[in-house]
Amino acid sequence: MVELLRNLTNNLGYIILIAFFVSRLGSFKKIVQKDKFKKKDLIVLSIIFGAFGILGTYTGTEVNGAIANTRIIGVMTGGILCGPFVGTMAGIIAGVHRLLVDIGGITSIPCTITTIISGIVAGLIYSKSNENNKWFYGLFGGLLIEILEMILILTMAHPFSNALTIVKSIYFPMSFANAIGIAILILIIQKILKEKEEIAAKQAQIALEIANKTLPYFREMNENSLEQICGIIRESINADAVSITNKENILAHVGVGADHHIKGQKIITEATKKVIKGGNLLSLTNANQIECPNLNCSLKSAIIAPLKEGDEVIGTLKIYYCTDNAISFRNINLAVGLSQIISTQLEISKLGELKNMANKAEIKALQSQINPHFLFNALNTIISFIRFNPNKARELIINLSTYLRYNLDIGENHVDIYKELEQVKAYVEIEKARFGEKLHVVYNIEDDLDVKIPSLIIQPIVENSIKHGILKGKGEGTVTIEVQKVSKDNIMITIEDDGIGISEDIIEKVYEDKMEENKIGISNVHNRLKYIYGEGLKIETLKSGTRISFNVSKIRE
Known part of the structure; x- marks a missing residue:
């Protein structure tokens, strides 16, 4: 037994040495370091770990017609690290x-089943x-599998x-050698x-430096x-050329190939058109x-x-x-980070446009009841989301754009x-x-309202209900917005909250048009409704909260 243990330990050393050299191969690293394996990757990994088996x-060493071996090392390592398929x-x-x-061998069938x-x-x-575990x-599983193998040999071998x-x-x-x-x-x-994590950290640092340099x-x-x-990116990552396009044209190209990849011209590479159409990163070798x-183009590899x-792309x-085959995991990881940063920076630049809109809205604040503080608070909220939830930031940018565009474009027309x-x-x-979970809004809107x-x-x-x-x-609390048809040509609109409630003093000031100039939101609405429909807001103080309702009639054109 001691001699067998020595032989298996030696064999284990050979396998680990070979595994070490295989693990240093660039092609193996490129597969293993992927976040998600493709079908082709899974097949290649299955063959590699099957080959270790x-x-x-x-x-292995022959023992009384059986083969003492380290077969399950490769098999179990592949499964534990790469999943059930592998x-x-x-x-x-x-x-x-x-x-x-070893067809017909005394342990052939038990060993095959166990493997x-x-x-x-x-x-x-x-x-x-x-x-971490x-x-x-793997250690514990190896021991259990060897126990199973011994049971099958005792049960099936004769x-x-x-x-x-x-x-x-x-x-x-075998238990010792395989488990270890x-x-x-x-x-x-x-x-x-x-x-891979260390590479990602380094690339993130480079991407952050690029972001700081390009922000102005x-x-x-x-x-x-x-x-x-493009020039900053090219210099920072030692690329031969960097280009940015929109969906149709080259917007900038710096470096090799600038003689035919010309700013303002239509996109000429088919690979770029594929990315725009499919929305997925391409690594070209x-x-x-x-x-x-262009047959004289010197560019050989690209991300x-x-x-x-x-x-939307x-x-x-x-x-x-x-050079050919110049794309590594480092390059790909960095390109992904840079593309996300540039996408976010482009959206941040839109925030500048929104701030300009906010300044214009400030001039119209009394007319349209826009609160400039709300606008700037909204912009700060969006900026904070960009840091940790870019997708939510994009949604808020769209919402703020909708809000501003509507307020700035309003006229006298209904x-x-x-x-x-x-x-x-x-x-x-x-x-x-x-305000997160503190604020809940319920919509009860009737369909097919033609008004x-x-x-x-x-x-x-x-x-007013929220603030x-x-x-x-x-x-914290809930605001309910209800829009219901009460007759063929009349719509009842109700806004109800379960907040602190409105005072009778405020209600009287609204009805008598005596609100302070900086607090004329609902007073303005009340007066406009009275002017158009002859009847303004109905304001009710509830046991908990306030209900404001009004009727609007269908305008015949």
Whole structure:
């Protein structure tokens, strides 16, 4: 037994040494370090870990007609690190090989079954374990699989006396070697994954430096800004060329190929058109994949990343190199980060435009009841979301744009009621982003309402309910907005909150048109309704909160 343990330990050393060299190969790293495996990757990994299993068989030691081996090391490592598909397929590859190399052998069938089961068990461990305890599960799982193998040998191998002799000879050495081997191999390959995290951290630092350098050009966009940005990116990452496009034209190209990748011209590479159409990053390793129609183009490798506004592709960031196969995981990871930063920066530049709109809105504040403080608070909310939830920031930018555009474009004409409600919902979403779970808004809107109403007639009341009802009370609550048809030509609109409630003094001031000039929101609505329909707001103080309602009639055109 001691001699067998020594042999298996030596074999384990060979396998670990080979595994170490394989793990250093760039092609293996490129697959293992992916966030999500493609079908092709899973097949390649299955073959690699299945081959480790086969190697474990070939380096085994013959014991009374059986083969003491380290076969399950590769199989279980593959399953634990790469998932059920790799574990099961590697188990089948190594298991079928074990059966074929010793057809009719006393332990062939038990060992084949155990090898396949080990792959399945490894896949289960993959789903139950985390990065910190995979090696431990591998160690413990290896011991359990060896126990199973010994039971199957005792049950299926004949004669029993030979099977018992084999089990006594190989159980401890094989259990030790396989369990330790699985744990060590898992740790070796996990080291590659940690390298991936280190690479990502370095690339994030580079991306942050680029963001800081390019920010001034995003703040004050002009016709040369994108060229300056491309130049900064090119210099920072040692690329041969960097380009930015919209969906149709080249907006900037700096570096090699500038003689035919010309600013303002139509996009000429087919690969770029594929990214714009599909919305997925492309990694290109030779000139044929880039498909530049200029035969003298020196660009041989490229990463083309989509620039997005929400889910919509609005252009591309292209990073080029003049050598074949120049794209590594580092390059791809950095390109993804840069494309996200540029997409976000472009949206931030839109915030500058929104601030200009806010300044214009300030002039119209009394006329349209826009509160400039709300606008700037909204902008600050959006900026804070950009840091940790870019998708939410994009939604809020759209909501703020809707709100501002509606307020700035209002005129004396009546608007469709659903258009008015769109503006109300945009306002509400911004306020909900600011106050989170403290604010709840319920909509009870009847469908198919064919009616036009005065613009900015609902939002000031909703704003009043939130600011003076909910937030000045217990700081949280619900606003209900109800729009219902009461007759063929009449619509009842009701806004109710469960906040602090409105005082009788305020109600009298609204009805008597004696509100202070800086607090004329609902008073303005009341007076406009009276002027148009002959009847203004009905304001009620509830046991908890306030209900404001009014009728609007269908205007006959």
